[in-house]
Amino acid sequence: MTETIAPIEALKDKGPDKPPRSRWKDVWDQFKKHKGAMFGLGFLMFITLAVLIGPFLWDADPQKIDIRNKNMRPIYTAIWDGDAKVGWNKPLGSDQLGRDQMAQILSGGRASMAVGWAAMVLSLLIGTAIGVAAGFYKKLDGLLMRTTDLFLALPVLPLLLLAVTLFRQPLTSTFGPEGGMFILIVSIIAVTSWMPTARIVRGDVLAIKEREFVLAARSIGTLPGKIIRRHLLPNVLSPILVSAALGLATAIITESALSFLGVGFPSDFPTWGKMLADAVVRMEEYPERVLLPGIAISLTVLSVNYLGDGLRDALDPRIRGR
Amino acid sequence: MLTYAIRRLFLSIPTLLFISFVIFMLLQLAPGDPMAQVPLTVPPEVKQKMREALGVGEPALVQYWKWLVQVFWIEPQVAIDAMFGTNWSEGKQRVISWQTRSPVMDIVIQRIPQTLWVVGVAYVVAILIALPIGIYSAYRQYSVFDQAGTFVTMIGFSIPPFFTGPLLIVIFSVQLGWFPSIYDTTHVVNDWASFKEQLQQMIMPVMVLALQITAMLSRYMRASMLDNLGQDYVRTARAKGLSESAVVLVHVLRNSMIPVVTVIALGIPSIFGGAIITENVFKVNGIGQLLLTWLFANDLPGVMTLTFIFAVLIVLFNLIADILYGLLDPRIRYD
Numbered sequence: 001m002t003e004t005i006a007p008i009e010a011l012k013d014k015g016p017d018k019p020p021r022s023r024w025k026d027v028w029d030q031f032k033k034h035k036g037a038m039f040g041l042g043f044l045m046f047i048t049l050a051v052l053i054g055p056f057l058w059d060a061d062p063q064k065i066d067i068r069n070k071n072m073r074p075i076y077t078a079i080w081d082g083d084a085k086v087g088w089n090k091p092l093g094s095d096q097l098g099r100d101q102m103a104q105i106l107s108g109g110r111a112s113m114a115v116g117w118a119a120m121v122l123s124l125l126i127g128t129a130i131g132v133a134a135g136f137y138k139k140l141d142g143l144l145m146r147t148t149d150l151f152l153a154l155p156v157l158p159l160l161l162l163a164v165t166l167f168r169q170p171l172t173s174t175f176g177p178e179g180g181m182f183i184l185i186v187s188i189i190a191v192t193s194w195m196p197t198a199r200i201v202r203g204d205v206l207a208i209k210e211r212e213f214v215l216a217a218r219s220i221g222t223l224p225g226k227i228i229r230r231h232l233l234p235n236v237l238s239p240i241l242v243s244a245a246l247g248l249a250t251a252i253i254t255e256s257a258l259s260f261l262g263v264g265f266p267s268d269f270p271t272w273g274k275m276l277a278d279a280v281v282r283m284e285e286y287p288e289r290v291l292l293p294g295i296a297i298s299l300t301v302l303s304v305n306y307l308g309d310g311l312r313d314a315l316d317p318r319i320r321g322r
Numbered sequence: 323m324l325t326y327a328i329r330r331l332f333l334s335i336p337t338l339l340f341i342s343f344v345i346f347m348l349l350q351l352a353p354g355d356p357m358a359q360v361p362l363t364v365p366p367e368v369k370q371k372m373r374e375a376l377g378v379g380e381p382a383l384v385q386y387w388k389w390l391v392q393v394f395w396i397e398p399q400v401a402i403d404a405m406f407g408t409n410w411s412e413g414k415q416r417v418i419s420w421q422t423r424s425p426v427m428d429i430v431i432q433r434i435p436q437t438l439w440v441v442g443v444a445y446v447v448a449i450l451i452a453l454p455i456g457i458y459s460a461y462r463q464y465s466v467f468d469q470a471g472t473f474v475t476m477i478g479f480s481i482p483p484f485f486t487g488p489l490l491i492v493i494f495s496v497q498l499g500w501f502p503s504i505y506d507t508t509h510v511v512n513d514w515a516s517f518k519e520q521l522q523q524m525i526m527p528v529m530v531l532a533l534q535i536t537a538m539l540s541r542y543m544r545a546s547m548l549d550n551l552g553q554d555y556v557r558t559a560r561a562k563g564l565s566e567s568a569v570v571l572v573h574v575l576r577n578s579m580i581p582v583v584t585v586i587a588l589g590i591p592s593i594f595g596g597a598i599i600t601e602n603v604f605k606v607n608g609i610g611q612l613l614l615t616w617l618f619a620n621d622l623p624g625v626m627t628l629t630f631i632f633a634v635l636i637v638l639f640n641l642i643a644d645i646l647y648g649l650l651d652p653r654i655r656y657d
Contacts, residue, residue: 036473081340153633154341154636155591155629155636158598158628159629161614162345162348162349257482261598263616273484276485283488294485296559297482298477298480298482298485302479303482305479306476
């Protein structure tokens with residue numbers, strides 16, 4: 001009478017037939033599919049390593065004036081112009097004071113990348129803090145979001161120029177010409193670029209804090225600070241990462257633009273924007289002095305932008321797994 | 323809708339006042355002294371009098387109040403005088419530039435046409451190029467055209483204008499000799515030959531600016547089209563037998579234009595604000611270049627007024643974008 005019903009196929013499994021996959025492994029698998037993003041990641045790692053390790057491998061002093069070897073062309077110029085003044089001692093040539101271009105590119109890149117990373121991290125910290133505070137504490141929301149709107153209404157580039165010309169004197173006298181300028185440029189870029197992050201984070205926090213798991217956490221007596229750290233921040237990580245990539249690109253471009261307009265670092269401290277600006281007057285005879293730093297900036301920013309694109313796709317669960 | 327617009331308009335007044343106050347207080351911290359160029363032989367009491375004549379000796383709040391009166395009360399009167407030939411503003415103190423000792427607004431009005439020509443044309447060109455690219459690359463997603471378009475917009479996004487500018491100058495005016503590298507502002511257009519010259523000198527700055535704006539707009543257009551192409555109403559439109567062009571160019575395009583129109587409106591302040599870097603590279607003496615000159619010359623009234631004009635434009639076009647969004651999209655009601 002009692003026939004044993006054969007269990008259906010799926011229920012025969014003793015356990016999961018595949019090992020469990022973590023979320024980050026899924027993200028990485030999706031990220032790998034985006035060719036541009038992989039190129040971006042690769043190039044960003046390459047350029048970061050190059051500016052970090054490069055100065056040790058090529059240890060010429062970027063500031064050393066070597067007037068006998070001035071105006072040398074890059075070594076590859078010899079391919080089409082046999083008479084060009086080239087030499088292996090200056091592989092990328094030298095400028096009108098004989099300063100080594102290779103060493104300048106490397107140390108200039110170090111400055112540009114340092115400013116970019118520092119400004120991006122600072123702007124993310126401000127943006128995330130304000131976004132979380134505005135989304136989580138209802139009392140602060142109105143005030144903080146009005147402030148954000150106000151900052152968005154400020155004209156950025158004029159204000160940047162304004163602030164640099166105004167505060168250069170006091171800061172450089174306290175922290176030295178390079179340190180003061182670094183602090184000034186990083187903080188100004190951060191102060192004028194945190195608003196998009198704050199808006200995105202606030203929107204996400206507003207949605208997430210109404211979810212059941214936050215209610216559950218609250219009901220077992222979790223303190224607000226703990227809820228933010230343990231439950232909210234990990235969930236808003238993906239928009240933060242994406243805006244981090246975009247922020248890095250903007251910060252690098254802004255720093256170069258400031259240097260280009262002549263309000264950036266002091267004149268004997270090379271950055272990519274500075275090198276480009278100094279070379280513009282002689283670009284007819286020595287186009288490579290404009291091209292090399294320009295290409296360096298453009299490729300870095302391009303790779304960061306692609307990285308951000310890939311991250312956005314990889315972190316979006318609606319796209320992932322398709 | 324009207325009440326919303328009026329409420330926003332009134333709300334923008336305190337915002338603008340606050341912004342102007344912040345900029346003013348920032349400028350008060352400036353280390354520059356308008357008397358720095360005056361010879362040392364001029365006795366200090368004369369210098370003090372000159373300072374007071376420029377309005378510098380007084381407390382910051384009094385200066386701010388005077389600036390407000392000049393900008394909001396006297397300058398409109400000057401504008402009305404210029405338009406209708408009345409003489410309300412006679413003998414009243416206007417905002418004076420420290421560098422040129424002439425009214426700030428007069429200089430700004432002299433500079434506006436150059437900026438409008440170059441940046442405005444670039445904006446229009448960019449819109450005309452960006453919209454078709456965005457539409458087509460969304461319609462044929464992942465096709466060769468889309469891949470190429472995405473790549474080009476990504477490049478336009480990433481290459482800064484201070485690199486494309488010199489690059490174009492090297493290629494087109496040094497190597498090929500087609501276009502002048504410097505924008506001649508005194509050039510007068512009165513016949514076809516001079517019009518052609520005007521076009522030639524405009525091409526390079528317009529190209530540099532249009533590349534950037536195109537990159538941004540076509541990305542928006544593509545994303546917005548993609549959002550709409552997957553909607554149910556598109557399937558309905560196809561199911562009832564509409565032609566493909568009617569589906570894409572009428573149904574989908576009209577809905578996708580809503581966010582794009584607001585993005586375009588948000589970008590308009592930058593037309594008037596000028597492109598500081600591009601104007602600097604091609605020596606266009608527009609507003610952006612004016613701001614740079616005044617900044618380096620420590621001309622506080624000029625910088626103050628110009629930055630404030632930018633802020634007014636940004637706030638105004640933010641408002642216009644919001645209202646447009648409400649007008650175009652019937653699902654959005656601000657009440």
